[in-house]
Amino acid sequence: MLQFFLNPMMLLGLAGVALPVIAHLLSRRRYDVVNWGAMQFLDPSRKTRRKMKLEELLLLLVRIAAICLIAMAAARPWISSGFLMGYNSAGSRDVVLVIDGSNSMGRSDGLVSLHQKAIRRAQDFLQTLQPGDTVAVIDARDRPIRVVESPLQDLSLVSDELDRIPPPAGAADLRQACEEAVGILGRCSNGSREIVVLTDRQRASWSVAKDAAWKRFDDVLNFPSVRPSLWVVDLSAGLAAIRQNISIGRVDVSRDLTVPGFPVSLQVPVRNAGGTTVDVPLQILLNGQRVASLDSTVSVPADSETTFSRSIRFSMEGTNLVTVKVDLPDDSVMADNSGHAAVHVTTAIPVLLVEGSSSLDKTKWNTFFARMALTAPGNKAPWILTKTVRARDLTPDDLRDVAAAILPDLTELPEGMANALHGFASGGKGVFIALGPNSSPKSFRELYGRMIPQLELKRIRSADPDAVTPTTIAPYSLEAAWLNRFRERNGATFLTAAFERWWLTEATTESSATDDQPGQNARPASTERLKDFQHAGVSKSIAAQPMPVTVAQLTSGDPLLLQVQCGRGSVLLMTSNIDAAWNGLPTRPDYVPFLHEALFQMASSRTRRNVGFGEQLTTVMPQTTDETDISKLQFTGPFDFTAEAVIAENDREWLVQLPGTRLPGTYELRRDQDAAAKPVDSFVVNYDHAEDDPAELVPDDHARLRVNNRMTFVESMESLRKQMYGDESRSELWAFLLFVFLGMLMFEVWITRRLVLRGHADTLHHDQAAAP
Numbered sequence: 001m002l003q004f005f006l007n008p009m010m011l012l013g014l015a016g017v018a019l020p021v022i023a024h025l026l027s028r029r030r031y032d033v034v035n036w037g038a039m040q041f042l043d044p045s046r047k048t049r050r051k052m053k054l055e056e057l058l059l060l061l062v063r064i065a066a067i068c069l070i071a072m073a074a075a076r077p078w079i080s081s082g083f084l085m086g087y088n089s090a091g092s093r094d095v096v097l098v099i100d101g102s103n104s105m106g107r108s109d110g111l112v113s114l115h116q117k118a119i120r121r122a123q124d125f126l127q128t129l130q131p132g133d134t135v136a137v138i139d140a141r142d143r144p145i146r147v148v149e150s151p152l153q154d155l156s157l158v159s160d161e162l163d164r165i166p167p168p169a170g171a172a173d174l175r176q177a178c179e180e181a182v183g184i185l186g187r188c189s190n191g192s193r194e195i196v197v198l199t200d201r202q203r204a205s206w207s208v209a210k211d212a213a214w215k216r217f218d219d220v221l222n223f224p225s226v227r228p229s230l231w232v233v234d235l236s237a238g239l240a241a242i243r244q245n246i247s248i249g250r251v252d253v254s255r256d257l258t259v260p261g262f263p264v265s266l267q268v269p270v271r272n273a274g275g276t277t278v279d280v281p282l283q284i285l286l287n288g289q290r291v292a293s294l295d296s297t298v299s300v301p302a303d304s305e306t307t308f309s310r311s312i313r314f315s316m317e318g319t320n321l322v323t324v325k326v327d328l329p330d331d332s333v334m335a336d337n338s339g340h341a342a343v344h345v346t347t348a349i350p351v352l353l354v355e356g357s358s359s360l361d362k363t364k365w366n367t368f369f370a371r372m373a374l375t376a377p378g379n380k381a382p383w384i385l386t387k388t389v390r391a392r393d394l395t396p397d398d399l400r401d402v403a404a405a406i407l408p409d410l411t412e413l414p415e416g417m418a419n420a421l422h423g424f425a426s427g428g429k430g431v432f433i434a435l436g437p438n439s440s441p442k443s444f445r446e447l448y449g450r451m452i453p454q455l456e457l458k459r460i461r462s463a464d465p466d467a468v469t470p471t472t473i474a475p476y477s478l479e480a481a482w483l484n485r486f487r488e489r490n491g492a493t494f495l496t497a498a499f500e501r502w503w504l505t506e507a508t509t510e511s512s513a514t515d516d517q518p519g520q521n522a523r524p525a526s527t528e529r530l531k532d533f534q535h536a537g538v539s540k541s542i543a544a545q546p547m548p549v550t551v552a553q554l555t556s557g558d559p560l561l562l563q564v565q566c567g568r569g570s571v572l573l574m575t576s577n578i579d580a581a582w583n584g585l586p587t588r589p590d591y592v593p594f595l596h597e598a599l600f601q602m603a604s605s606r607t608r609r610n611v612g613f614g615e616q617l618t619t620v621m622p623q624t625t626d627e628t629d630i631s632k633l634q635f636t637g638p639f640d641f642t643a644e645a646v647i648a649e650n651d652r653e654w655l656v657q658l659p660g661t662r663l664p665g666t667y668e669l670r671r672d673q674d675a676a677a678k679p680v681d682s683f684v685v686n687y688d689h690a691e692d693d694p695a696e697l698v699p700d701d702h703a704r705l706r707v708n709n710r711m712t713f714v715e716s717m718e719s720l721r722k723q724m725y726g727d728e729s730r731s732e733l734w735a736f737l738l739f740v741f742l743g744m745l746m747f748e749v750w751i752t753r754r755l756v757l758r759g760h761a762d763t764l765h766h767d768q769a770a771a772p
Helices: 008-026 036-040 046-076 115-124 154-161 175-187 213-220 366-375 417-426 441-448 481-488 510-515 531-537 592-608 625-631 699-706 717-725 734-770
Strands: 078-080 094-098 133-140 144-154 192-199 228-236 244-248 266-274 278-286 296-300 304-312 318-326 339-344 351-354 384-388 404-408 430-434 453-460 499-507 551-553 561-565 567-572 611-614 618-624 631-638 639-644 646-649 653-658 663-669 681-686 712-714 730-733
Touching: 008 046, 046 561, 046 734, 078 192, 094 115, 094 144, 094 175, 115 154, 115 192, 115 717, 133 154, 133 175, 144 154, 144 175, 154 213, 175 192, 175 213, 192 499, 228 717, 244 278, 244 567, 266 296, 266 318, 266 339, 278 304, 296 304, 339 663, 351 366, 351 592, 366 592, 404 417, 404 592, 417 430, 417 441, 417 567, 430 592, 430 681, 441 453, 481 592, 499 561, 561 663, 567 592, 618 663, 618 681, 712 717
Parallel strands: 094 133, 094 192, 192 228, 228 712, 351 384, 351 404, 404 430, 430 567, 611 681
Antiparallel strands: 078 730, 133 144, 244 266, 266 304, 278 296, 278 318, 318 339, 453 499, 551 561, 561 567, 618 653, 631 639, 631 663, 646 653, 663 681
């Protein structure tokens, strides 16, 4: 009870109620009673005496109540007035509103979507704030977007920014969004700081199982001088849980650069989040036009996924947008019913072959099989145009007009060409390095040390001649999209080629990269992560670079193909050679498509058409394009998004970029004066498809999220206001009590006067009645 008094010590004044009682008792013993004869004629009636005693008792109670009122008024009692006048902020409050922008917020109750409801509830909440309160807004996506970065006192401006938030699309990382909110509040100065998350019950957005991330969040939450309060409002109350949802995962293509007529394979997972098997009708669209001949139906078991595959050939040059769509109009969440991929179709790709052999017999060249596979005699329309240059004659000019270079078993290059190759790869081109019997650890460091500083050669390993089965490529290791066709196709000869010799590689150290000394603590590279290199004793300057990834492995467990990013380009290292000296791959039919796939994949590395959320979009245009036209380029995207392209000059070509993407979906590069024409280029931004799981938070999840009083879950905005403002929406009663006290005093004076006057009147009436 004492919490309802601001000055509870003053309640000790209630002891004063004893004073009227004591005064009343003492007044009855003030005179001695002396009986004398005439007194009998003044004795009032029994009824009058009873009335006088009751009025005296009432007078005593009035005096006691007056003392109680004055004591309680001094203690300053208060009551919550929210239920009478509404719950409102008392001022001095900083608030960050976090709006969930994930796919599940697109569900509707028949009138508005949950996302629209979130915007309206946020705007209603602004009306409860007072002048001096500040508000910031975060749009929670795969990565949080600060819609209002610096908290504003102009609430009408905040309301306008809320209206501009795009509809829901993709995933939402609510934990990261809350971290961003804490960072914003850390720069604020008001005494109350609040984070209000407007979301639904979906579990995927919270990453509940990431305990380490939540422990870090607890540290972040306690960092500001005033610890923010985190409120989570469930806007999906009244909506039934999702019992069945079909979704399309990310569309993976074997390559996003190809030539007319060359097949491109696509794979896409089709997920069924429901309790029954569903036959899912799928449609494939090219540039928005349905290709009926590619329609298919896949059966997806309950709570599982099925991978859908197709091979597509393109006939027209330019960038084509491939869409895989679920044809289920009554699906619970429609936003995850389609996936996209962009594939650029161009003319034959120019490739440079660098020959290191000094033999005059071209059949003995290291590039012989590769040249025959890429430009077979009689092929009038090759997909790859090759040019062969002797290693001793190689110049930087030879690298200018090619998209990729093949360097088989080289031991030396002219002075300065190692740096030129590094610049070639860093500028967005591809380099295919094949080792062989002439390679050595020293020549590898001298030629490729700048492109692949994380690796060095160790020794040559030979297959066991007495082994029952030959050493071949392990099918399970072919995880890269451009190698899928060799793993999944029946009769793939790529996996049957026997390997007799190959080089072993190991992780390098900074000293070995500069002093030509092998590292003492090195470990095999294969698929090592950054922490593995650090544990192996690799210096930070080396470990900070992109790590080589094993994309193909031999059945011996040794890497065969390792790929690493070099600037904007890509380097592919083959630990065996590409002729028939060490392996039987050149004699297999799959040798030709393998080289094509590898070169197409590397040649496409300088552009970024299929990216993840937040990554930049990149394409290139020749500098023959008019500079005036280049300046007119702009990117368009989902929900009427537009942005000017960022243009940079790069080795006789224009580099056209969109630095960051804020929404998943399809984007186009257009000339701003010709919006109806075919786009210059197309792109796809993907999102984290873990969002497609509609599972909801359960009580155990709530308990884990509430650990350390981290957050409070509320069912409605009214409940939020009641809990947030409950201690502020109150009224003090001291003025009312003083007013009642004055009324009591007036009543006490009136009843005292009445007692006196009525007492005399009753006595006189008794005397008159007793006279003869």
